Amino acid sequence: MLFKLSVKNMKKSIRDYAIYFATLILGVAIFYIFNSLDSQQAMKVISSSAREIIQLLVELLSGLSVFVSFILGFLIVYANNFLIRRRKKEFGIYMTLGMGKGAISRILLTETVLIGLVSLAVGLLVGIFGAQFMSLLVVNMFDGVMDGYQFVFSRTAFFKTILYFGIIFLIVAVFQVVSLSRYR
Numbered sequence: 001m002l003f004k005l006s007v008k009n010m011k012k013s014i015r016d017y018a019i020y021f022a023t024l025i026l027g028v029a030i031f032y033i034f035n036s037l038d039s040q041q042a043m044k045v046i047s048s049s050a051r052e053i054i055q056l057l058v059e060l061l062s063g064l065s066v067f068v069s070f071i072l073g074f075l076i077v078y079a080n081n082f083l084i085r086r087r088k089k090e091f092g093i094y095m096t097l098g099m100g101k102g103a104i105s106r107i108l109l110t111e112t113v114l115i116g117l118v119s120l121a122v123g124l125l126v127g128i129f130g131a132q133f134m135s136l137l138v139v140n141m142f143d144g145v146m147d148g149y150q151f152v153f154s155r156t157a158f159f160k161t162i163l164y165f166g167i168i169f170l171i172v173a174v175f176q177v178v179s180l181s182r183y184r
Contacts, residue, residue: 003110005107006107006108006110006111006114007114009087009090009107009111010111010114010115013083013086013087016083016086017083017115019079020076020079020083020115021115021118021119023072023075023079024072024076024115024116024119024120024123025119025122025123025126026123026126027068027069027071027072027075027123028119028120028122028123028124028126028127028161028165029123029124029126029127029130030065030068030127031065031068031069031072031123031127031160031161031164031165032123032124032127032128032130032131032154032157032158032161033127033130033131033134034061034062034064034065034068035061035062035065035154035156035157035160035161036127036128036131036152036154036156036157036158037057037058037061037131037134037135037138038055038058039152039154039156039157065164069164069168072168073168073171073172076168076169076172077171077172077175080108080112080172080175080176080179081175081179084108084176084179084180091104091180101180101181104180105176105177105180108176108180109173109176109177112169112172112173112176113169116165116169120161120162120165123161124158124161124162127157127161128153128158131152131154131157132151132152135152
């Protein structure tokens with residue numbers, strides 16, 4: 001029953017969730033692209049001096065991706081708090097009808113997990129294809145010549161993206177329960 005209520009609430013608040021969803025997709029895609037650059041085909045066709053520059057760039061982007069994950073985490077927490085504040089009356093009605101804070105927390109957690117899983121899947125797809133374009137851009141920037149195109153999938157970046165995104169959403173779930181417990 002709570003799952004159906006969560007899905008119904010998400011459909012009803014689709015305009016509020018749209019920006020949140022798009023931001024999550026963009027964050028996941030950027031995170032994947034940054035972390036997959038070292039395994040792309042561009043690294044094989046550029047000169048050794050350019051490869052050293054790219055390796056430095058990859059290390060810089062790896063650090064930047066951690067920074068992006070912190071920004072994404074704060075953005076998710078802010079968006080969740082914004083959505084909770086917008087829905088205070090709805091939660092008040094639920095509580096008046098006898099629903100406890102635990103059930104309301106489960107509804108919000110279900111909504112967060114659904115949005116998170118869908119945005120992770122779509123963001124990874126966008127990131128995987130975006131990384132291919134990034135590879136072509138790197139080759140063009142360093143005047144490399146690619147004889148034949150080869151689609152490259154970075155397992156390391158894939159699992160790293162899932163891990164970081166999972167950690168972010170775990171932290172968000174904790175903040176969500178804490179912030180909901182403050183409402184009366």
